[in-house]
Amino acid sequence: MAAGCQEQETEFYQPGNVIIGAIASQVFYFHDSPTFIEQPTQALIDEPVSMPKMYQHILALAFAVKEINKNPKLLPNITLGFHIINGYYIAKMTYKATLNLLCAQQRFVPNFICGSQKELIAVIGGYVTEASAIMANIVAIYKIPQLTYGSFSPAHGDKTAFPFLYQMVPNEDYQFRGVLQLLHHFGWVWVGLLAVDDDYGDRFLKAIMPLLTQNSICYAFIIRLTNRSYVAEYLDFMIDQVDNYRVLMERKANACFVYGEPPSWQDLRMLLFYVPFFSLPPVGKVWIATSQWDFESLSVQQLWDIQHFHGALTFTVHSNEPLGFQKFVHSIKPSWTIRDGFIQNFWEQAFLCSLKNSNVNAGNTKFCTAEEKLDSLPHTFFEMKMVGHSYNIYNAVYAVGHALHAIYKSKFGERRFQERGRVGFLTTWLWMFHHSLKNILFNNSAGDNVRFDENRELVTGFDLTNWVTFSNNSFVRVKVGRLEPQAPPCKQLTINDDLIEWHRSFNQVLPLSMCNDNCYPGFSRKKKEGEKYCCYDCSPCPEGMISGQKDTDECFRCLEDQFPNKNQDQCISKFLNFLTFSEPLGVTFVFLALTFSLITALVLGIFIKHRDTPIVKANNRDLTYVLLISLFLCFLCSLLFLGKPHAVTCSLRQTAFGIIYSVAVSCILSKTITVVLAFMATKPGSSMRKWVGKRLANCILLSCFFIQTGICVLWLCTAPPFPDFNMKSVVKEIIVECNEGSVTMFYCVLGYLWFLAIVSFIVAFQARKLPDSFNEAKFITFSMLVFCSIWLSFVPSYLSTKGKYMVAVEIFSILASSAGLLGCIFSPKCYIIILRPELNSKDLLTRRH
Known part of the structure; x- marks a missing residue:
């Protein structure tokens, strides 16, 4: 549309049996009054400046109507017509355009249907919520269904107030949830919010801010974009927005969610265009927007850079390319139809030239050849492929066609259609059409399913689009994901991160949008x-x-x-911690245990070989054998403490050690008591003679053995030891140990051994000076002193160590005390038997000192 054209020239009319009305939003007014300027010499600032890209919406409608009229299977004998009037983004012009649709003449009378020979069956529009609401308030009076192809924010009230309104775009709340999932996907929790400064922006902030809080996302700032449409107001707005731009430069908030219907994108472009004049640096952001946003330029913005928006992510209306649309668009010429009141304006604004039959740009020396190529235009001016909103219009026309066809196929509908022109025909027909439209279901020529849900919203999804811009103001839409509102919550949004191209300031690295750096693991x-x-x-x-x-x-x-x-x-x-046979400490203990066992067996062999010698026969030869055997077993029982504990080894460890050791100490006690009683019995008239002999020694041995065995049996029957995993004593290890079960019973076993050892020590100490060459008392005294010293030091050492070293302390104590007994008692005797056999005689045995 060029300046100076008459109002009727901004219409596009194609006659038919039934008419589809459409309200286009094709013009921005850069003037203080919303009227056309007829003087062709007026400056550009006083002219209506169009957005040429909107012309594709008109072409989509014309293409769909053309396809339907050529299809013999859809609406046979019925010709669809359409009537398009410009709404100019201005409320009173939208009201006037809507009323014009209800009249055939160029005048209208409110509350009257004019030109009844043309039946207006449906209205398609508008592109923005305000236009849709204005149209809905008027056409609902006449029960005419309205299909809005743009956004429809519920800021005007509940949707029940618009019973004849159908949305070709699903509820915008789905997109809000999609944006939240997008922010979560990339870990952006510190974002900027930009909203148009009107009721829709207020409604957006009121809806999105609680959702951000619920999803642990914060907003760094809020910037309100102007909703003004005039140059003078834009200049004032730019001055006021310099401070906001400094807020926008916040480096930590790299993700910005922009909400606003057209022309909000032009407002943001205007802000970014003017800031270099204030010596402010450019900013690189990830712009996130909903489907209302599109990259479209005013004719005066043809040379404005769009590199600021490189890498933007938007949820766009899902679209496919209908077969034949490209060919249809290539056929467009300024003279393609005399009824198109838009093409002349579009052509002149898009190619910045003047058609020969136009007086609008008479001062422009460049004339259009009418052979200009649409595919040479920047994509912000025109796209050859069908864009999302054009696809909505295409589907809206087909929805009308299929709804009419469904009525026409019914006998009642066909009869009513033949009666058109009668009183009440249109009202009845529209109610039938409204009912049919609600239940429509078909596949369009692009293969997509078209149907409405119970809220009269199109059941479809959104494409997540990554905008890749170029220096010539062209761009590529890259589909990098999909939002399916009907899918389960965890599967609604799918994103292919590898396809996304970020703003060049991020060097193709995923941007961070956080208040501060991450808190890393740890x-x-x-x-x-x-x-x-x-x-x-x-x-x-x-x-x-x-x-x-x-x-x-x-x-x-x-x-x-x-x-x-x-x-x-x-x-x-954690590592399992237990004393193994293979580790150095375990190997050492095995070596010592086997070595001392062999030594003990060797000593036993020597004593058996020399069993008839006086030194062997002295002090009860049988007790000596039992003592050596018990010491041999003591050395071997230490091997039970090595290796991973099991139920059997845990039960045998302490009980076997306690019983065997009690036998050894009992033997020593018996030998000591026998020596003492023997000397007491030699006194004249002594009553101790009856106690001297093997019987007393055996009684002492057996009684001590049975007492210890009873303690061990009671222990095993009540709270036996068991394998246990101690996970708390050592930070990095699991101590595999034998839990004693009953600590009391464990210390009873040890205490009983200590008791026998102390008694043996006391008795031996008293008899250490008795006169006899083969008197063992002094050796037993020394051996018990070693024994008691080792086991007294065992207690604090055992309690202060953990894990395998606790076991090592007990093994060491067993081996050391056993070796002490073996060495202290038997080494002097072996010395005499082997090296000084002359001392092993009966004369020495009976000699008195």
């Missing part, structure tokens, strides 16, 4: 006082706790069988 977030919850400090995890992910609110402890690594960012399985 740290937790701590809220900053006086700041929003998205701003926080990073605090190291306490000792023994980890955080395995970025930006965790608190650290947590590992499982019992795990421990934190050095960086406290993951849990590591």
Whole structure:
């Protein structure tokens, strides 16, 4: 549309049996009054400046009507017509255009249907919510269905107030949820909000801010975009917005969610265009927008750079390319139809030339050849492929066609159609058409399913589009994802990250949009006082706790069988800790145990070989054999403490050690008591003679043995030892140990051994100076002193160690005490038997000192 054209020239009319009305939004007014300027010499600032890209919406409608009229299977004997009037984005012009649709003449009388020979069956429009609501208030009076192809925000009230309104775009709340999922997907929790400064922007902020809070996302700033349409107001707006631009330069908020219907994108472009004049640096952001946004330029913005928006992400209306649309668009010429009141304006504004039959741009020396190529225009001016809103119009026309066809196929509908012109025909027909439209279901020529839900909204999804811009003001729409509102919540949004191209300032690295840097694993977030919850400090995890992910609110402890690594960012399985046969310490103990066992067996062999010698026969030869055998078993029982504990070994460890050791100590006690009684019995008239002999020694041995055995049996029957996994004593290890079951019974076994050892020590100490060459008392005294010293030191050592070293202490104590007994008692005797056999005689045995 060029300046100076008459109002009727902004219409596009094609006659037919039934008429589809459409309200186009084709013009911006850069003037203080919404009227056309007839003087062709007026400056450009006083002229209506069009957005040529909107012309594709008109072509989509004309193409769909043409296809339907050529299709013999759809609406046979009925010709669809259409009537398009410009609404100019201005409320009173939209009211006037809507009323014009209801009249055939160039005048209208409110509340009267003019030109009844042309039946207006449906209205398609508008592109923005305000236009849709204005149209709905008028056409609903006449029960005429309205299909809005753009957005429809419920800021005007509940949708029940518009019972004849059908939306070709699903509810915008779906897109809000999609944006939240998008922010979560990329980890953007510190975002900027830009909203148009009107009721729709207020409604948007009121809806989105609680959703951001519920999803742990904060807004860094809010900038309100103007809804004005005139140059003078734009200049005032630009001056006021300089401070807002400085807010927009916030580097941490790299993701900005923009909400606004056209012409909000032009407002943002205007802001970014003017800031270099204020010596402000450019900004690189990830612009996120809903389907209302489209890259479209005013004719005066043809040379304006769009590189600011490179890498933007928008939810766009899903679209496909109908077969034949490209060919149809290539056939467009300024003279293609005399009824098109838009093409002349479109051509002149798009190619910046003047047609020969136009007086609008008479001052322009460049004339149009009418052979200009549409595909040479920047994509912000015109796209050859059908865009989302044009696809909505295409589907809207087909929805009307199929609804009419469904009525026409019915006998009642065909009869009513033949009666058109009668009183009440149109009202009845429109009610039938409204009912048919609600239940429409078909596949369009592009293969997409078209149907409305119970809220009269088209059941469809959105494409997540990545905008890749070029220096010649062209761009490519790259589909990088899909939003399916009907899918389960966790599967509604799918994104292919590899296809996304980010703004060049990010060097093709995923941008961060956070109040501060991430708290990496090993740290937790701590809220900053006086700041929003998205701003926080990073605090190291306490000792023994980890955080395995970025930006965790608190650290947590590992499982019992795990421990934190050095960086406290993951849990590591603990090592099993037990004394094995193969490790150096275990090998040492095995070697010592076997060596001392062999020595003990060798001593036993020597004593058996020399059993008839006086030194062997002295002090009860049988007790000596029992003592050596018990010491041999003591050395071997230490091997039970090596290896991974099992139920059997745990039960045998302490009980076998306690019983065997009690036998050994009992033998020593018996031998000591026998020596004492023997000397007491030599006194004249002594009554001790009857106690001297093997019977007393055997009684002492057996009684001590049975007492210890009884304690062990009681222990096994009540609370026996069992294998246990101690996970708390050592941070990095699981101690595989034998739990004593009853600690009381364990110390009873040890206590009884200590009791026998102390009694033996006391008795031996008293008899150490008795006169006899083969008196064992002094050796027993020394051996018991070694024995008691070892086991007294065992208690603190045992309690102060953990894991396998606790077992090692007990093995060492067993081997050391047993070796002490073996060495102290039997080494002097072996010395005499082997090296000094002359001392092994009866004369020496009976000699008195």
